Amino acid sequence: MQELSLAQLRASFVNTSRREASQATPEQDLASVDWEQLSLLGWRDAHNPQRAFVIIPVEDRHVGIMLTAVPSPPRKAMCALCEDITEVSDVKMFIAKAAGAAGRKGDTLGTLIHADFKCSKYARRFPSRLEGQDNPEAFIAARVERLRENAERFALRVLGEAH
Ligand SMILES: [Zn+2]
Numbered sequence: 001m002q003e004l005s006l007a008q009l010r011a012s013f014v015n016t017s018r019r020e021a022s023q024a025t026p027e028q029d030l031a032s033v034d035w036e037q038l039s040l041l042g043w044r045d046a047h048n049p050q051r052a053f054v055i056i057p058v059e060d061r062h063v064g065i066m067l068t069a070v071p072s073p074p075r076k077a078m079c080a081l082c083e084d085i086t087e088v089s090d091v092k093m094f095i096a097k098a099a100g101a102a103g104r105k106g107d108t109l110g111t112l113i114h115a116d117f118k119c120s121k122y123a124r125r126f127p128s129r130l131e132g133q134d135n136p137e138a139f140i141a142a143r144v145e146r147l148r149e150n151a152e153r154f155a156l157r158v159l160g161e162a163h
Pocket residue numbers: 079080081082083084113114118119122
């Protein structure tokens with residue numbers, strides 16, 4: 001994804017108050033982020049473990065979404081964004097308030113996401129023997145594209161622009 005400054009990142013939020021957006025602070029120093037290897041940027045709030053933020057590229061814009069983790073006992077699940085079938089033990093249900101008028105009415109959307117938001121890394125992992133290792137580049141490219149599509153669809157749903 002394209003590199004973002006802290007100001008651009010905070011300005012991208014679509015379902016927060018201005019105050020909530022101004023307090024969103026990624027866990028990693030933005031100068032050390034390897035943007036080329038990222039399909040999305042997500043993190044848990046250091047001061048509120050139930051709160052998380054994710055920035056999703058959608059065509060030429062970035063859509064920032066605030067999420068709330070649903071407290072639940074650990075169970076195995078597939079992340080709806082990267083759909084990785086090997087990393088299934090740290091996947092949580094997150095709820096996003098819808099953007100705009102729908103959100104003010106109380107509409108929310110839920111999705112299963114890796115609690116560490118490392119979907120970009122999981123989508124880029126080397127295929128297992130069962131997944132076919134003769135063309136790992138094609139395998140990884142297809143998974144990265146799938147993650148991009150799933151993340152974009154989720155962002156458009158939050159925006160109320162999904163078809
Ligand atoms: Zn994932």
